[in-house]
Amino acid sequence: MKKVVKFGGSSLASAEQFKKVGAIIRADGTRRYVVPSAPGKRFSEDTKVTDLLYACYRAANEEIFQKVLAEIKSRYQEIIDGLELSLSLEEDFKILEDNFRKQIGEEYAASRGEYLNGKIMAAYLGYTFVDPAEMIRFDGNGQFDAEITEALVAKRLKDVTEAVVPGFYGAKENGEIKTFSRGGSDITGSIIAGALDVELYENWTDVSGVMVTDPRIIPNPKSIDTITYRELRELSYMGATVLHEDAIFPVRKAGIPINIKNTNAPEEDGTMIVEDTCKKPPYTITGIAGKKGFCSLFIEKSMMNAEIGFGRKVLQVLEEQGISFEHIPSGIDTMTIYIHQDEFAEKEQQVISGIHRAVNPDYMELETDLALIAIVGRGMRSNRGTAARIFAALAHANINVRMIDQGSSELNVIVGVKDEDFEPAIRAIYDIFVETQI
Ligand SMILES: Nc1ncnc2c1ncn2[C@@H]1O[C@H](COP(=O)(O)OP(=O)(O)O)[C@@H](O)[C@H]1O
Numbered sequence: 521m522k523k524v525v526k527f528g529g530s531s532l533a534s535a536e537q538f539k540k541v542g543a544i545i546r547a548d549g550t551r552r553y554v555v556p557s558a559p560g561k562r563f564s565e566d567t568k569v570t571d572l573l574y575a576c577y578r579a580a581n582e583e584i585f586q587k588v589l590a591e592i593k594s595r596y597q598e599i600i601d602g603l604e605l606s607l608s609l610e611e612d613f614k615i616l617e618d619n620f621r622k623q624i625g626e627e628y629a630a631s632r633g634e635y636l637n638g639k640i641m642a643a644y645l646g647y648t649f650v651d652p653a654e655m656i657r658f659d660g661n662g663q664f665d666a667e668i669t670e671a672l673v674a675k676r677l678k679d680v681t682e683a684v685v686p687g688f689y690g691a692k693e694n695g696e697i698k699t700f701s702r703g704g705s706d707i708t709g710s711i712i713a714g715a716l717d718v719e720l721y722e723n724w725t726d727v728s729g730v731m732v733t734d735p736r737i738i739p740n741p742k743s744i745d746t747i748t749y750r751e752l753r754e755l756s757y758m759g760a761t762v763l764h765e766d767a768i769f770p771v772r773k774a775g776i777p778i779n780i781k782n783t784n785a786p787e788e789d790g791t792m793i794v795e796d797t798c799k800k801p802p803y804t805i806t807g808i809a810g811k812k813g814f815c816s817l818f819i820e821k822s823m824m825n826a827e828i829g830f831g832r833k834v835l836q837v838l839e840e841q842g843i844s845f846e847h848i849p850s851g852i853d854t855m856t857i858y859i860h861q862d863e864f865a866e867k868e869q870q871v872i873s874g875i876h877r878a879v880n881p882d883y884m885e886l887e888t889d890l891a892l893i894a895i896v897g898r899g900m901r902s903n904r905g906t907a908a909r910i911f912a913a914l915a916h917a918n919i920n921v922r923m924i925d926q927g928s929s930e931l932n933v934i935v936g937v938k939d940e941d942f943e944p945a946i947r948a949i950y951d952i953f954v955e956t957q958i
């Protein structure tokens with residue numbers, strides 16, 4: 521039996537946290553493949569080492585460089601000293617400094633957080649250090665290559681019984697370091713678990729599993745005992761940062777469950793993420809998540825319905841500008857496109873004039889500062905009146921709903937509200953389904 525265990529930055533922020541992690545690994549001999557993140561925040565105003573590394577790299581030729589570098593070094597030295605290890609990272613820091621000055625790449629810079637923490641973890645546990653640059657492969661365009669990676673991981677780790685593999689990065693064939701997007705160590709853990717076909721992927725963090733909603737919005741929300749991969753993907757895509765949205769695919773393909781556990785409360789069961797379950801969720805909904813910072817582009821044109829190719833032409837404009845869309849609710853003569861505001865802001869004039877040229881609409885209107893909220897649940901399909909309850913709760917809270925979209929999976933309902941209504945809307949929906957259960 522073997523497990524892959526990933527520890528997030530919050531679990532590795534200090535020597536004290538490392539000791540908890542060491543105890544967890546030693547308590548179960550099947551925890552043989554360890555994926556660490558970079559040291560995270562020790563307290564809420566603290567800075568993650570990954571963010572220090574980005575800042576340090578950008579300041580490589582400025583006066584402040586040495587100061588930020590010293591801060592990074594001291595974060596690691598504090599851990600090494602606290603664990604009473606004889607390890608020295610001096611050589612690694614020399615190479616790092618040299619490469620930062622040569623500006624070899626921002627992703628290389630960010631990856632050093634996990635690399636150095638992996639070195640400490642391997643020394644602390646007595647496990648073999650395996651650099652993911654050897655086996656997590658990105659193609660020439662920077663896209664992750666699942667097939668080659670799977671083969672390389674299986675080959676490299678075949679005879680390694682206990683290994684530490686730093687999270688968050690890999691490399692192109694020419695050795696250039698590439699990272700996943702932020703929070704991407706979750707993906708590394710999932711890739712290693714899938715390639716080694718282990719029994720379980722444990723993902724250790726600072727909360728006791730996936731909660732019905734974000735604990736930063738609702739204090740102490742109920743936790744979810746079992747959730748399906750599909751439900752969690754919807755929630756993590758929409759903002760439940762407890763697991764990276766792309767961490768589902770590699771384990772799901774191999775049918776490996778994920779167990780989200782709390783490093784600070786290892787005795788708690790946490791959340792199991794599985795393909796399917798006969799366990800009935802305790803509430804009609806499984807979870808609520810959401811994100812702020814969207815804008816909507818409303819387009820009206822008489823007889824739009826008869827104009828074949830209208831939607832394609834509009835979307836082509838977005839494609840040409842490299843902008844992705846989130847939702848497109850439509851009417852007979854209208855369509856509205858929801859887009860990330862920061863992506864849109866850079867190109868707004870090109871997009872608006874492009875749409876004018878492409879489809880000559882009668883009217884267009886841009887609305888900014890919108891939030892999208894996803895209400896997700898496998899139980900929603902079989903329960904009548906779910907939408908009515910959502911909208912009654914929002915109406916009672918005096919929240920104006922700007923958009924409604926039932927996902928084609930019938931697993932979710934998305935509502936759009938103004939940014940300032942985001943938290944009150946989540947609270948209202950949580951209350952009606954979880955607190956009062958009316
Ligand atoms: N639905 C949710 N359930 C649990 N945690 C959530 C949820 N939504 C957001 N979070 C946040 O996710 C955090 C854990 O993810 P993250 O900060 O990436 O941890 P780590 O450093 O362990 O990778 C929690 O501390 C919590 O604030």
Ligand SMILES: N[C@@H](CC(=O)OP(=O)(O)O)C(=O)O
Nearest residue numbers: 528529557570702703704705
């Ligand atoms: N250290 C990286 C990758 C990561 O996954 O971190 P964490 O496990 O702390 O979310 C980041 O900050 O994005």
